[in-house]
Amino acid sequence: MVLTLSKMVVSFCFTVLPEIIRLIVLAIFVSWKSYRLVRSNYKYMAMINKKSSKFICRKNPDSEFQECAICLSEFVEGEKGRELECKHLFHRHCVEKWLQEYKATCPLCRCSIVSEESLAEYRRVKNEQNDSIIEKELALILLSVLHGGSCRHGF
Template identity: 35%
Template sequence: MSSLSLFFYHLKTITLVLFTLMLLEIIVLIRSVMGLSSKSDKRLITTNQYLKLIEEKNPTTRYSRRLRTDQPHPAECAVCLSEFKEEEEIRRLQCVHTFHKDCLDRWLQQCSATCPLCRTKVLPDEVVASYHRMQDQVEYDGSDEEVIFFLSASHGTSFNRFF
């Protein structure tokens, strides 16, 4: 009698494990299908396209001390707080605030698509939203690998334990 209840206990555990694994595999499948469909989605913007749009709207120029006269603010980059040097690559936004090209591009990618000083929008909202959707997609890909790793690990260990 006790061996029978033990059998049912094991049966319950095995069913539970199998059901969990099946559920995880379904999640991975759905995610990969979703990933495929959104990769062909033209509304997603890669980092390169995003930087190209910034460049189109606010072309890179080289700093020259002669420009200083028409600048209302001190000739320093508000992101890294260092003074512009002759011939350094700079980017001037529509709000006339000027930053190092690299400093500004990093800011626009990591923080927000607005001027670090006055918060004037640099790119339209839909462009920024598309770019961040793309970034989220990249993060999902990372977590997929974790789930797959977990799956392969659990296939290796729990199955050996129960069978």
């Protein structure tokens, strides 16, 4: 009985404990990465907000801009739009996607909205998040811990 207990303690220290520590370290790493992504997103959107303003599309036959130059669809009343510093108008989601994934400049006049470095930095953090090797490893460890748990239950 004592032997079984000490064996259990030894096996706990040498097999379960390192797994738990690894799990905790990975969990901290993953949350730190998500925090960085959220912060980078927030910072980048703040820069876009500084150089543009949001608006809701209203029918205005006198307006020079009747359609969004990114998706080439006409502005429909009530749609969310964004006006860049250069006075060019786009759908909000179209121009945000453009500035986040393609270029740091206005699609029409190519004036700079955010700096190239900010775009590069934003995309770097985003891509880091996409290669989810760490997350996969975390899932594998979680699985093995769960599996180990059910085995011990069988004893």
